Amino acid sequence: MHGPLAASDECDPDDGALHSHVQRPRPQVHDAAPPAPIASPMSRIAITGARGxxxxxxxxxxxxxxxxxxxxxxxxxxxxxxxxxxxGDELPADCSTADIVIHLASAALTGSASVQRAAELDIEGSRKLVAQLRRWRRDGHRCRFIFVSSQSARPDARNVYGRSKWTIERLLTEPDEIIVRPGLVYGDPPASVFASFARLARLPAVPIVGARRSIQPIEAGELCDCLSQIATMEQPPKLVQLGAVEPLSFAEVLSLTALRAGRRPPLMIPLPSAPLRLLTNFIDGLFRSRLTERLDGLIGLQPLDTAPSLASLGRTLAPLGTRPAAPGAAP
Structure with a gap:
């Protein structure tokens, strides 16, 4: 059973009509050339969370x-x-010769622990990795650390996940410790938060909260291309924020998700946040899900200024409404 999600506490009565005339966002074009990579075209790269x-x-x-x-x-x-x-483990010994460590692993995404326990494990596990890499640097080995955080990372985030990501970001104070904040990551097959949007997009009607534009999608393959570029840049920015330059509302994301799958967007019914949160709490209690945690994350989401980061990478992002190519289709 899947509950509704939301993007804002603000309620707009026009939200329900968005499905019939949603505008596909245009990609943002940047003229800056991509920065030069590090001297060696091939690097030794360790990735945590490689099954995700x-x-x-x-x-x-x-x-x-x-x-x-x-x-x-x-x-x-x-x-x-x-x-x-x-x-929570240290990296294997042979990672000590890695040029780059990209940290994707998160207990919050596995569903195997309580929200609070998962956040604690994320923080302590990340703290251990940072300490280990700093020991390697003191021994004379340069190793770049790239932490993939979240758009929800804020000290005052409404959800535990956002506050834990912010806490981890505060650990990264030394050179070559890079923070990457992606917006809503989407792709096929849908997974994580985008899977919730994909499921909701199949329903005939969906309750929503508000119309504030704060969701900034980025396709998973484009995010990986950006991470590869950041990993091999000579001097990447300390903070890289990635996602659509023009944020979208929850209703717009839901409509574009449906259109991307070749479906008619669902009817959207505005609701106050309080009863919706009661419903997600009830569902969480029955199925040990984390709908309320995700709802709070979307309600409290703040837009990122992604234009400077995209310009520094010389990147253009495809709009969410783009239909995925069929397998084997010509480019």
Missing amino acids: FIGQRLTAVLRGQSHEVIALGRTPTANGTIRTWHL
């Missing part, structure tokens, strides 16, 4: 670029392409 939605794609992208990838995840693959590693 982003991690699998990133591993494939980096290996396709001839980088040597140490892929670490909770469950290994039979062919050994992904090795066992758990959040």
Whole structure:
């Protein structure tokens, strides 16, 4: 059973009509040339969370670029392409020769612990990784650390996930410790928060809260391309914010998700946030889900200024409403 989600406490009566005339956002074009990569075209890169939605794609992208990838995840693959590693463990000894560590792993995304316990594990596990990499640097080995955070990362975030991401970001005070804040990551098959949008987009009607534009999508493959570029740049920015330059409302994202799947957008029914939150709390109690945590994250989401980061990478993002190509289709 899947409950409704929301994007804002503000309620707009025109939200329900958005499905019939939603405008597809135009991609933002930046003229800046991509920065020069590091001297060596091939790097040794360790990835935590390599079995995840982003991690699998990133591993494939980096290996396709001839980088040597140490892929670490909770469950290994039979062919050994992904090795066992758990959040809270130190990295394996052979990672000490890695040029870059990209930290994707998050207990909050596994659903195997309470929200608070998952946040504590994320923070302490990340703290351990940072301390380990700093020891390697003191021993004379340069290793860049890239932490994939979230658009929801704020000290006053409404959800535990956003506050924990902010706490981890505050640990990264030394050079070559990079923070990447992506917006809503989408792709096929849908996963994580986008999977909730995809499920809701199949319903005939969906309750929503507000029309404030704060959601900034980025396609998973484009995010991986950006991460690859950041990993190999000579001097990447300390903070990289990635997502659509023009934020979208919850209703617009839902409509574009339906259109992307070739469906008619659902009817959207504005509701106050209080009864919606009571409903998600009830569903969480029945099914041990995290709908309220995700609802709070969307309600409290604040737009990112992504234009400078996209310009520094020389990147253009495809709009969410773009239909995915059929397998084997010509480009």
